[in-house]
Amino acid sequence: MFSYGGISAHISASRLKAEGIGSCEQAVHFQNQAFEDLKRECLEGGFLFEDPCFPAEPPSLGFKELGPYSSKTHGVEWMRPTELCDDPQFIMGGATRTDICQGALGDCWLLAAIASLTLNEKILHRVVPHGQSFQEDYAGIFHFQFWQFGEWVDIVIDDRLPVKDGELMFVHSAEGNEFWSALIEKAYAKLNGSYEALSGGSTTEGFEDFTGGVSEMYELNKAPKDLYRIISKALERGSLLGCSIDITSRFDMEAVTFKKLVKGHAYSVTGLSQVNFRGHTERLIRIRNPWGQVEWTGAWSDNSPEWDEIDPSEREDMCLQMEDGEFWMSFSEFLRQFSRLEICNLTPDALSEDAMSHWNTTAFHGSWRRGSTAGGCRNHPNTFWINPQYKITLLEEDDDPEDDEVACSFLVALMQKDRRRHRRHGQDMHTIGFAIYEVRTRQGCQNVHLKKNFFLTHSSCARSETFINLREVSTRLRLPPGEYLIVPSTFEPSKEADFVLRVFTEKQSETEELDDDISADLEEEEEISEDDIDDSFKSMFAQLAGEVYFIHSDKDLKTDGFSMESCRTMVNLMDKDGSAHLGLVEFQILWNKIRKWLVIYRQFDLDKSGTMSSYEMRLAVESAGFKLNNRLNQILVARYAENESIDFDNFICCLVKLEAMFSMSLLTCTYFNVLFSLEWILLLQRYN
Numbered sequence: 001m002f003s004y005g006g007i008s009a010h011i012s013a014s015r016l017k018a019e020g021i022g023s024c025e026q027a028v029h030f031q032n033q034a035f036e037d038l039k040r041e042c043l044e045g046g047f048l049f050e051d052p053c054f055p056a057e058p059p060s061l062g063f064k065e066l067g068p069y070s071s072k073t074h075g076v077e078w079m080r081p082t083e084l085c086d087d088p089q090f091i092m093g094g095a096t097r098t099d100i101c102q103g104a105l106g107d108c109w110l111l112a113a114i115a116s117l118t119l120n121e122k123i124l125h126r127v128v129p130h131g132q133s134f135q136e137d138y139a140g141i142f143h144f145q146f147w148q149f150g151e152w153v154d155i156v157i158d159d160r161l162p163v164k165d166g167e168l169m170f171v172h173s174a175e176g177n178e179f180w181s182a183l184i185e186k187a188y189a190k191l192n193g194s195y196e197a198l199s200g201g202s203t204t205e206g207f208e209d210f211t212g213g214v215s216e217m218y219e220l221n222k223a224p225k226d227l228y229r230i231i232s233k234a235l236e237r238g239s240l241l242g243c244s245i246d247i248t249s250r251f252d253m254e255a256v257t258f259k260k261l262v263k264g265h266a267y268s269v270t271g272l273s274q275v276n277f278r279g280h281t282e283r284l285i286r287i288r289n290p291w292g293q294v295e296w297t298g299a300w301s302d303n304s305p306e307w308d309e310i311d312p313s314e315r316e317d318m319c320l321q322m323e324d325g326e327f328w329m330s331f332s333e334f335l336r337q338f339s340r341l342e343i344c345n346l347t348p349d350a351l352s353e354d355a356m357s358h359w360n361t362t363a364f365h366g367s368w369r370r371g372s373t374a375g376g377c378r379n380h381p382n383t384f385w386i387n388p389q390y391k392i393t394l395l396e397e398d399d400d401p402e403d404d405e406v407a408c409s410f411l412v413a414l415m416q417k418d419r420r421r422h423r424r425h426g427q428d429m430h431t432i433g434f435a436i437y438e439v440r441t442r443q444g445c446q447n448v449h450l451k452k453n454f455f456l457t458h459s460s461c462a463r464s465e466t467f468i469n470l471r472e473v474s475t476r477l478r479l480p481p482g483e484y485l486i487v488p489s490t491f492e493p494s495k496e497a498d499f500v501l502r503v504f505t506e507k508q509s510e511t512e513e514l515d516d517d518i519s520a521d522l523e524e525e526e527e528i529s530e531d532d533i534d535d536s537f538k539s540m541f542a543q544l545a546g547e548v549y550f551i552h553s554d555k556d557l558k559t560d561g562f563s564m565e566s567c568r569t570m571v572n573l574m575d576k577d578g579s580a581h582l583g584l585v586e587f588q589i590l591w592n593k594i595r596k597w598l599v600i601y602r603q604f605d606l607d608k609s610g611t612m613s614s615y616e617m618r619l620a621v622e623s624a625g626f627k628l629n630n631r632l633n634q635i636l637v638a639r640y641a642e643n644e645s646i647d648f649d650n651f652i653c654c655l656v657k658l659e660a661m662f663s664m665s666l667l668t669c670t671y672f673n674v675l676f677s678l679e680w681i682l683l684l685q686r687y688n
Contacts, residue, residue: 022151024126024212030191033156035143048080048140049158054190056160062196063424072104076169078160081134084168085177088134090142092178095124100181101292101325103170107198109266110188111171111290112242113206114181116268120238123346127210128180144187147212149417149500150363155187162195170195174292174324192420203242203266205471207344211240214413214504215474218341220334227341228283228331232272234343241269243287246339259298261337262289269341270326273318275310283331286318292325300328362511364390364501368490371614371637371644373630376493377467378435378460383493385452386615388630389514390486391439396507397481408481410505412436413474414464414488417498431491432499433467435460436477439485449514449630450485451619467491485514494644518632520662521625533588541584566653573660594652600624601651611645620651626658 022028029035031053042049054060056078058068066073081088091099095118100111117124132142143156161182162169171185188209189195204215218227220243234241247255247264255263271286284300300306307315318328329337366388368374375383394408412434419429438461439450461484464473488501503511530538562570574586582590604620605612612620614637621628621636628636640650 022153024145024147024152027145027152027154030153030155035141035154035156038156039137039139039141042139042141043137050140050160051156051158051190054157054186056158060189060194061162062194064196065199066105066194066196075164077163079163080140080159081161081177081179082138084161084163087177089175089178090133090183091128091180092175094121095128095180099173099175099178100290101172101174102290103168103172105170105195105198106200107171107185108290109201109203109242110185110198110206111181112203112266112268112288113210113240114171114184115288115290116207116240116242116270117210119235119270120240120346123211123238128184132180134179142183142187144184146188146191146209148191148209149415150365152212153191155191157183157187157190159183161186193424197420197423202342202470203240203244203268204342204344207240207242207342208415208472211344211346213239213344213346214411214502215342215344215472216476217474218343220338220341223335223341227335228272230343231269231285231341234345235269235272238346240344240346242342243267243269243334243338244340244342245337256294259337260294260296262291262294266290267338271318272331273328275314275318277306277309284318284328285331285334286326286328287334289325289327295325295327296329298329299333300330302327360505360507360509362503362509364388364503364511364513365498366488366501366513367498367634368496369634369637370494370496371641372618372634374494374496375489375615376495377433377489377491378455379491380493381452381456383615384487384489385450385455386618387487387489389449390488390501390503391447391483391510391512391514392486392503392505393483393510394479394481394505394507395509398478398506405478406480407478408505408507408509409476409478410503410509411474411476412464412486413472413502413504415472415500415502417500419471419497429469429471430495430497431467431469432488432497433464433473433491434486434488434501435464436462436479437485437487438479439483447512447514447517449516515629516622516627518629519627520658522659522662523625528585528588530584533584537588537591538584541587562649562652566649566656569653569656569660573656573663597624597652597655598648601648609645611647612651614641614644614646617641617646617651617654621655621658624655624658626655626662 033051033053038049050056058073058076061067061073061076062070064070099118100115102108102111117127127145129143129145140159141156142159143154145152145154147153159179161179168182171181173179173181185198186195189198192198204217207213208215218224220227224230231241244266245261245263257263268288268290269285270288273284273286274281275284276282287296289295295301298304366373368387373386373388375386378384392410394410396408397406398409414432414434416430416432419427422428437455437458462475462477462479464475466473486501486503488499490497503509570590571580571582574582574590600620600623601612604616604623606616617636617640618628618633621633636654637644640646640654642650646654
C-alpha cells in the first residue's frame with residue numbers, strides 16, 4: 001500500500017538527516033528504543049530490563065537449524081551473566097582479540113571482524129560505548145552502535161544470553177567471566193533478526209558495519225607486488241583486515257588441513273613484523289583464528305624451531321603465546337596458503353595508497369521493484385533500462401606525475417539492504433552488480449532516465465568485476481574525464497530489494513540520479529457542439545443513456561470490458577457540471593480519448609499478447625503525454641499491474657486518473673503535489 005504516510009516518512013527522514021541524526025555522534029535509536037531512557041526507567045523501578053523487541057524466546061535464536069523445534073536448541077535456557085558466574089565483567093583489562101572465541105554458530109566472519117576491531121581503540125569504543133558494567137548502575141541493559149546502509153544505529157539489548165548445558169551457546173571469552181563479546185554478538189543478531197541470520201558471510205560485512213568504511217579485496221594468487229606495504233599501511237591506519245581459504249566443495253567447509261588451517265573459515269590479520277633470521281630479513285604476518293585454539297603448525301607457528309633463533313626480547317615483543325588462536329607465519333607462506341585478503345579502510349581518504357588527497361563521497365538510496373525498477377542485468381535488454389540510473393561527471397584527472405594516462409580514479413560500491421532479516425522467509429542475498437556507460441549530455445536532457453534504445457546501441461565502458469550474491473560488490477576504476485552512467489542491478493529481473501550505491505572519487509566530481517521530471521502534456525479540451533457529432537454516434541448514445549452499461553473493447557484485447565470502477569472514473573473526469581452524468585458532447589470527447597489511447601495501447605503491446613508488460617506500460621504512459629519519475633511508476637505498477645501485466649481496462653483507468661490528477665494540479669504541479677495526489681487517490685480507492 002502506498003499512502004500519505006510514505007511521503008511524510010520520506011520528508012521526516014530527510015529532515016532528520018539534515019539535523020545530523022544518523023551520524024556517529026547522533027545514532028538512530030533502533031526500533032525507537034532509547035538506551036538512557038530505558039535504563040533510567042529500570043533503575044527507578046528497581047527491575048532488570050527485558051527486551052520486548054528481541055525476547056528470550058526461540059524465534060530470536062533462529063528459524064531453521066536453530067528453529068524452535070531443532071535438536072540444536074532443545075534445552076536452551078536464557079541466563080544473565082550474573083546467574084552464570086559470581087563476578088561477571090563487561091570488559092577486563094581492555095578488549096582484546098582473545099576475548100572472542102567462537103561458539104556453535106557459523107559466524108566466524110563476524111568474529112574475525114570483532115577481533116580486528118579490538119586493534120583500534122577509538123573505533124572499538126564507537127561500537128562499544130564507554131561506561132557499561134555489571135557493577136555500577138547495573139540494570140540488565142546494554143547498547144552497541146553499528147553502521148547500517150549510510151547511518152549509525154544504536155541497538156539496545158538485555159543481557160539474557162542463550163545457554164545450553166551450563167555453557168554459552170555462541171561467542172564467549174576465554175576468561176569465562178567477560179561478556180562484552182557475547183553481548184555485541186547478541187546486539188548484531190537483533191539487528192539482523194536472529195542469531196541464525198548471522199550464519200555465513202564475508203568479513204568485510206562486519207568490517208563495514210563496525211566502521212562505515214569501504215572494503216577492498218585481493219585475490220592472493222595474483223596479489224600486487226607491494227601487498228606487504230599495502231597491509232602495513234592499512235594496519236598503521238587502523239584498517240580492519242581479514243583473510244580466508246577458498247573451498248572447492250561443500251565437504252571442504254571448515255575442513256582442517258594437515259597444518260591446521262581451516263578452509264572456508266574467516267581469519268583476521270592482526271600484525272606484521274620483520275625479524276633477522278639466519279642472516280636475512282624474514283617478513284612475518286600475524287593471523288587470528290576466532291575459534292581460539294586451532295592454529296597453524298607450520299614454519300613460525302607457536303612451537304616451531306624457527307623461534308629458537310630469534311632474540312628472546314624480540315620474541316617477547318611479538319606476543320608469542322601458546323594455543324590462543326593467534327599465530328605467525330611467513331608472508332610468502334601466507335600468499336601460498338590463503339586465497340583472499342579483505343581490507344576495510346576506515347575513511348574514504350584511506351583508500352588512496354599514499355593518502356595524498358581526500359576522496360569525495362556520495363551515497364544514493366534506491367530500490368529494485370518488480371515491474372518498475374527491477375530490470376535485471378544487461379543480458380535482459382528489454383528490461384535493463386528500467387533499473388535506477390545515476391550519472392557521475394569526472395571533472396579532473398588524477399595527480400600522478402609518473403602516470404602518462406589521463407584518467408580519474410573512483411570507487412563504486414553497491415550494497416543491498418536488510419537481506420539477512422529476510423532469511424527466515426526463505427530469502428537471501430540477491431546476485432548484484434553494476435554496469436557503467438559513457439554518456440554525452442544532450443542539450444536540455446541532462447537528467448533524463450535513458451530508455452531502451454540507448455542501451456541497445458551503446459556498450460558499457462566498465463562494470464563490476466562480477467555479479468555475486470554478497471551484500472556488497474565494489475570495484476576501483478580509472479576512466480578519462482567525462483560523464484558516465486552507473487546502472488546498478490540484480491542479475492535476474494524482477495528481484496526486489498533496497499540498496500545503497502556509494503561513489504568515491506579522488507577529485508571533485510558531480511553525481512546525480514537520473515530521473516524524469518513529473519509533467520504532463522495535456523491537450524486543450526476539444527471544442528465541439530452537438531452539430532459536430534454524426535448521427536450514428538448520437539444513436540448509440542441514445543441507446544446507452546440512462547442505462548448501466550459496460551463498454552466492451554475490441555476482441556484482440558484481453559479484457560472483459562470496462563469495469564464499473566473504470567466507468568465511474570471516466571464519468572468523474574468528464575463531468576464538468578457536477579451532475580454525475582455525461583451529456584452527448586462530454587461522451588463524444590471521452591470516446592475520442594479512448595480511441596487515441598487504444599492506438600497507443602496497441603502500439604506498445606509489442607508481443608501482440610493483448611496485454612502490456614509493466615515496462616511496456618511505462619513507455620505507453622509517456623507516449624500518452626505523461627512523464628513520471630521512478631516513484632510514481634512504482635505506484636502505478638503496484639496499483640494496476642497483475643503479475644506484471646496490464647490489461648486495457650486498467651490502462652485506461654490509469655490514464656484517466658493521471659489526467660484528472662494533473663488537471664487538478666495544473667497550477668501547482670510540483671513533485672510533492674503530484675505524488676501526494678496520486679498516492680491519496682490510490683489510498684482512498686483501497687478503502688472504498
